Amino acid sequence: MFGLKADWSTEVFDRYFTIGDYAGGEARWCPGCGDHAVLSAAHRVLRDEQQKPELSVCVSGIGCSSRMPHYMGTYGFHGLHGRALPVACGVKSRRPDLDVWVATGDGDCFSIGAGHWLHALRYNMNMVVMVFDNAIYGLTKAQTSPTTPVGFKTNTHPTGAIIAPHNPLTVTLGITNVSFVAQVVDWNPPLLFETLKAAYRHRGTSFVRIIQRCPVYSDKVVKELQSDPSRFLLLQHEKGLAVDDSALRQFPERTEHDPSDLGRAFQVALDESRIPLGLLYHNPAAPCYEDMSSQGTDFTPEQRLAGLETVLDRLTI
Numbered sequence: 001m002f003g004l005k006a007d008w009s010t011e012v013f014d015r016y017f018t019i020g021d022y023a024g025g026e027a028r029w030c031p032g033c034g035d036h037a038v039l040s041a042a043h044r045v046l047r048d049e050q051q052k053p054e055l056s057v058c059v060s061g062i063g064c065s066s067r068m069p070h071y072m073g074t075y076g077f078h079g080l081h082g083r084a085l086p087v088a089c090g091v092k093s094r095r096p097d098l099d100v101w102v103a104t105g106d107g108d109c110f111s112i113g114a115g116h117w118l119h120a121l122r123y124n125m126n127m128v129v130m131v132f133d134n135a136i137y138g139l140t141k142a143q144t145s146p147t148t149p150v151g152f153k154t155n156t157h158p159t160g161a162i163i164a165p166h167n168p169l170t171v172t173l174g175i176t177n178v179s180f181v182a183q184v185v186d187w188n189p190p191l192l193f194e195t196l197k198a199a200y201r202h203r204g205t206s207f208v209r210i211i212q213r214c215p216v217y218s219d220k221v222v223k224e225l226q227s228d229p230s231r232f233l234l235l236q237h238e239k240g241l242a243v244d245d246s247a248l249r250q251f252p253e254r255t256e257h258d259p260s261d262l263g264r265a266f267q268v269a270l271d272e273s274r275i276p277l278g279l280l281y282h283n284p285a286a287p288c289y290e291d292m293s294s295q296g297t298d299f300t301p302e303q304r305l306a307g308l309e310t311v312l313d314r315l316t317i
């Protein structure tokens with residue numbers, strides 16, 4: 001119940017949050033950039049969940065998408081290149097009561113941050129990891145990233161990228177203790193929203209790869225995909241994501257996929273002739289590291305001091 005307790009009372013005992021409560025500064029991404037759609041979907045999820053902005057934190061590394069904390073009316077941490085995940089794990093470890101959103105990109109996560117990607121997913125701390133994958137380094141103006149398609153011309157490969165791109169889905173599905181793996185495109189807002197909502201509600205690390213438009217540096221990559229709907233494979237299942245008519249119209253190729261089946265998820269991810277959209281894998285029973293490690297977060301200052309002195313006493317000679 002929101003608002004005033006009674007007509008005669010001036011005591012406000014709860015708040016109703018609107019989209020504006022989650023908005024930060026004006027987003028300065030290029031017009032047509034897919035990052036705008038992801039930001040809007042995240043705002044909507046928080047609004048629908050009525051999460052208090054002061055109990056949410058957005059952590060990022062470096063890249064265009066990593067500007068997201070500036071555009072969220074929550075706490076934020078714009079970190080170093082590739083280091084979003086260790087910062088996010090640190091936040092979660094000491095403040096498990098906060099919900100954590102991670103904004104990272106194909107360069108930030110799959111290249112310089114690749115080591116953190118493997119370990120953070122294994123820790124399975126409760127957070128939403130959004131990888132904005134535009135197949136290029138956008139912020140530094142068009143270098144080849146780990147997901148740039150072969151033949152695509154960049155500043156570092158002017159005659160075209162020469163090595164096959166990473167498959168982030170198969171890598172992620174192979175990480176021990178992985179618990180939630182989904183893939184979506186930024187240009188279907190209902191599906192994007194449902195994916196982020198499911199990711200938010202999952203308890204554990206939700207890995208969401210978002211195929212993202214960069215109309216400035218990798219427009220051709222997405223345009224080619226958009227011109228051929230048969231390239232996509234929409235995953236459907238009663239345990240999967242809610243899919244509305246717009247997704248059914250946009251992605252006519254569909255298959256039943258039970259997201260609790262890890263082996264089948266691998267098969268779907270390995271088939272690079274199709275780009276799966278939806279929930280590939282979900283294991284709500286996977287253990288979360290913070291449940292085992294976040295001890296003492298409710299200690300009083302006196303208890304913390306006593307604990308510190310106990311540790312220091314061990315060093316007394």
Ligand code: SF4
Pocket residue numbers: 028029030032033034035064065134138139213214215216217
């Ligand atoms: Fe978006 Fe590309 Fe512009 Fe970066 S360069 S803000 S990814 S459109």
